[in-house]
Amino acid sequence: MKKPLPADSGILFPKDLPAEPVDWLRLFGKEGPVELEVGCGKGRYLLERAADHPDRLFVGLEFARAYVLTIEKRARQRGLANIRLFREEAARFFRDCLGDRSLHAFHLFYPDPWPKTRHHRRRLIQDEFLADLRRVLVPGGIIQIATDHEGYFEWMARKFNQWKGTFLIEADIIDSPRKRHGLKGRTNYEVRFLEEGRPLYFLNGQRTGF
Template sequence: MTCSQGFCEARLNDLSAGQGVDSLFPIRRPLELEIGCGKGRFIIRSAVAYPDRNFLAVEVARRFHNIALRRANSRQLANLRLLCTDAKFLIRHVLADASLRAVHILFPDPWPKTRHKKRRMLQPDLLHALLRVLEDDGCLHIATDHQEYWEAILVAVAGVPELVRMSRFTLDDRLPVGELGHTNYEVKYRRTGRVINQGTWRRRGRKEKPGEGDSPGR
């Protein structure tokens, strides 16, 4: 990584040159990925709160990536890197098997029009791609304010038996006291009283038998 990129910027070229994602960070630690980080509120707070983990945020819109990058660079966080690219490409073609401790997809674009629904992030093919990159017992966190999208997500996830719904949204453990939400969109929506659906799924261990570890208390 060159200095001109700024402290927290990662570039796809660095990765496609054969270097793994771990090479972006000075120290190898459990890695969490946020897909569509927007202006970076959640991932920057997470990186500050958990210095013993590495965080990678991918955002396709250059304008939002630049805002998040500016905020991250000003904090010089060694455990945070931001990448401006399509998350689907990153997941399918760049990330190694079982390389992620957690994946966060918070308020993905709902694409409400019928003819646009195929653009939605959370579809069966992406869920299967996530299965490959999540480590055993790794977590997938999803939140959305869009009821119909949420119902479609529940159907899609139910079709992936390797993902086991947990009894609560475990990300709430890292919401700072007094904060209204994890992300910019969540804060905005909660202010207006909009209903928000959220869930955590655990990736079943690759050697785990179906049904094992499904107790609702997990």
């Protein structure tokens, strides 16, 4: 059983999941394009992006209690009114809590790679998840994924490839992303991997209009 979270601050939503898709207007109190990050860790990317785009609405999904509390504290300190957090498992949240064409962007940075074959079914990117991603992204909705794990990269590329007419995805492998692209770390893991000089793998694209 999940350890309860502190009383609702307006940013964090630890309550029972809604039985119907989340109503963004009710949740944020205003309208705007919604971007969602899965496994946002300590929230470096989500917080920076929310500060840079006050006209957009940001949802973070993260099941680590300590992390959602950190993000919530920082969002409050920075006066960010356009962030909401759910301490939830992403596949379930996508299946049960997201309405059709309700997201304008999906971000997934350095998801757990589950390297052992017998654990591959725990990977987030599965056929069922992509069916939900297709359903919830608006046509033209952005997809941004990064991983340091070659095997998971290939797995994800193969899965997206099966949905060629639905997702337009470009794969990119970069040996020294900091040198070649001046990439500054967007997330804590990315900062660490860049410092270590590891090859990084990217899948960027969008949901097509069909």
